[in-house]
Amino acid sequence: MAGYIGTSYFVFQQPAYPRDCEEVSNACSSTHNTSGVYLIKPDGYPESFEAYCDNDLDTGGWTILQRRRSDSVNFDRSWKDFRNGFGFLGSEFWIGNEKIAFLTNQKRYQLRMDFENVAGDTYYVTYDDFRISDEWGDYYISSLGAFVISDAIPEWCSANEIFSDETCERTCDDPDTCISVLSLRTETEQCVCVGEYLRQQEQCITLNQCNCFVADKGDVLMDGDFYVNSRCTRNSTCRNNQIIEASYQCSDHATCDERNGVRKCYCNENYEGDGVTCTREVVLRDCYDLYVSGTRSDGVYTIYPDGWPRGIQVYCEMESNGGGWTVSYANN
Incomplete structure (x- = not known):
């Protein structure tokens, strides 16, 4: 019985598109160190799509997932928008959760986040094993790995502040007056409260969070000031930056009224007192x-x-x- 040894041939086909920006960088030496927009197609993804590849950072090959700089693109979006991606690769964008899921599940990836404030100070953080789940898993972060932060950490403004050359800001102690920040700080640019936010010690907060804010008045009382509600049934007083609430009632010989911008109980004619207590005036007729x-x-x-x-x-x-x-x- 004659026999023979068969020979098998295996052909390895180069994918039509690189799977990520690292493969873009390695595919052709002419693209190395050239950042820009390239077509990629992660394993299993139905079609190729454009991605921004950063080849200027370290050794290159970084696939950019998000870029935010000047708020030219609105990031307050729906679930569908974040699934599919939005924005412009040449400026600000989010590449899309669905693309990130396919991208990060084909091999091990490092996640790097770079931050820069308006003064030009930068720092970055990295996670050495980044991966998210698919749509069925709500694109939940399934892996991050070890965390590393750069050595140089710039000073960052707190919540509701911006780094600006604004020379004044309002405070909870005096909401109607713009206080010069140069009286406290000498830097040309510093962190200042923005928009409708007011400074209270080291925080920038809204008016209704200030210590002596009165909701019925819609404003803040200065220390020692009081506010009586429209029916003259409650008195709010600011003491040591805290509101003291107390019941309030006009005398039978008084009227609830607003005079010279002050609402309170005023004693009727021929009576004297603070409005809560009124006694008849002594009229010396003879x-x-x-x-x-x-x-x-x-x-x-x-x-x-x-x-x-x-x-x-x-x-x-x-x-x-x-x-x-x-x-x-x-x-x-």
């Missing part, structure tokens, strides 16, 4: 009223008979005949 009030010496006094709101001067006999006698008095 010398007898003076005598009853305790005046016991003869002399010239001012009395306020009915119809004489400015008063008139009279001589009062207080030391004879029982006192309290009104004598007409002429002022020459």
